[in-house]
Amino acid sequence: MQRAGVHGIRSSQLYDRTSYQCDRRAGNAVTLTGTRHYVGFGFGAIQAGLFLYEAYQSDNFQRLTVAEVVPQVVDSIRRADGMFALNIAQADRIERVQVGPIHIENPAVEANRQRLIKAIAEAGEIGTAVPSVNYYVADGDSSLHRILAEGLRLKAATGKPRAVIYTAENNNQAAEILEAQVMEAIPEAEQAAVRAKVRFVNTVIGKMSGVVTDAEEIRGQQLPQVTSDNSRAYLVEAFNRIQISQIDFQGEPFARGISVFEEKADLLPFEEAKLYGHNAVHALAAYVGAMLKLRWIADLTTVPGAMAFIEGALLEESGAALIHKYDGLDVSFTPSEYQADAYTLLDRMMNPFLRDTVERVGRDPKRKLGWDDRLIGAMRLSLSQNIQPYRYAFGTAAALAALEPSILHNKTKAEHILLPLWDGTNMVETEQRQVLELVERGLQALRQWVAEGYPNLDAFYSRML
Template structure:
């Protein structure tokens, strides 16, 4: 932990796993700011942290055990309180960096005068020597642009003044995390709740290497993240695709195949013959090979050696028994994960685009479809009608949709005819 604070304020919106277990944790652990402020709309959580003198706890899953840190103090404010809203705007006006880590980009404009975009718009009216840089951590590759547009519209400043005062960056956050709410699991695993008397515990993995886009700055301006483990990239799109088609896709694959075997935890796959090799092969030989064809050489990650190192690091993280990721959590919302642009069908499309065969991803998509509609495991029904309904809003070209559907149908046939404990071989 750094001994000298570097000054300025960090303000975070939301206080879930990523805000508490990444941004706020690292800001405090690195002494990167003079003051850390959190904006949270749960009045009960705000009161619990305040009653604990601004201290909170985060549980960190290492390969060999769980570490619990008590962190703080922070100033925690509720934007639904008029008094706190005024304080939030004042703190934002003096903040060096801020971060949004809320359930979706739709939250940006929700909440009236206490909404994120309104608070940032009010803060942007103050003159500054350097722009406030806002990290957007929501699962949308245009989050920064969406928030910038909302704040710009609310602030109604001349474009030059707006750009001098505030800037927004996208992020690629590959840190696995969760909020544990079951009292028996919290107790059995020896976790500390976020604050005394609060009903949930934050559990995050140790990994904290985060990629961020470069902000729009005034002429001659320069910027580096205040977080030592954050790295900037001019173009985040290749890395967003690597996370979606690689990390997210293989994570989902493991969950749906584990569910077929009746397993409840992701780390259970360690004891399934061929499972780890299957996931590794999907990551390197299928999605990885396609990503290297598309982006080969633009970064160390997109080289055979770089992607192989990535796979060797990532698979054990996914199956870390101390993270204890539940199959049901990873497998939830299969309809979204089978979406035209998402981690399963989207990865199969990448394979078609690059000429890379993806039998493991086809099987994973079939398993996700069977999770969505269990009757498909024991019937001869074709998957086309369900897939077409999932993809309808994207209006895909008929030929490409038919090609992806055919791949998933082949995976479904294998799922129907091969015993579950032989699917990995």
């Protein structure tokens, strides 16, 4: 199939918005014009580049508040009058925008904590974007779950607006976990009134983002730092097609201010598509890149056969499995729509303006080789639909080489590394054996590819089948 652009999708097809225009540049953004209130927890790249940015762009919000526990970050935003800089990787450039003003509060400071509680009571939308669900609960009154509990109690007691809480942490039960922890901190007599006022929703966030800390790269790419006295820069892709679980206030309508998010009655298929499609092929790309000692993910576009190989994994292995498993559920799982989305995803991954590194994407191979994680999970999904995931087996072998480089030059079997990683996992023996045999085959192919001097990967793969 002939395709235009980096991977065949016209640039006008790449994103929901073909261009992010921002009229409120530095020096002009002093007020917000909407009527709604938003509160976020954690001021990282996803909070800044997704939730706060989309709320700001919507023109629906009057006040944007964020909780951040690092005092220096809080101070720097306040010195900048609540404004922060964001770098957005478009298909053909980096767009530099100013966002704000935002109100930033440190929950460890009592006066700030009280303001957060009041802001939650007023807010119609709340977003958590902390490192993991393990950060929901901490000792003391400054814990995220306790602040939410106090704010929601005040909301219910004073008749303030209903709210949804978006949970952006990488856990498909994040909303349920947070809801249970928040409700435990609310007196039983008040829980029914609070439940009537709030819905906790899961999210599937495929937006690629990062924090650039290297001063030389920041200068070289002319990336505005978060603030003038903050050494970091946020760099995010323009993509904003985010799925969330359906919001149901017992049949009563609820209009979101951040309207770009897509509600889905069943979020699990999209969670699997993210983990076993997006995340799996991203990891595959990173570990192939690591074998070739590449720095940037985008450099794979210059490697003969690499993109055809990666595309094959996404479309013919995990993609074909997802389409077969979820046939008829949603238009996203029709062959034509999935193929279009896959091509778009590959274009996004290979966007040179995103500056995504092989090291970052391939970080923590032990976790990514988990039985239920992206690589082995994509293999298991494919096998469950009678598809042989040879490319993912090769990528898994490359991940093993990233973890234990000596495996390329000795006779160590893949299972000697994988089985300890899977210890304690409930596995069906026949499925485990099938996966291990495929990975062992992938490891033999990887050793042969290295021995032959890294020939055209797609042609090599076709020859080895």
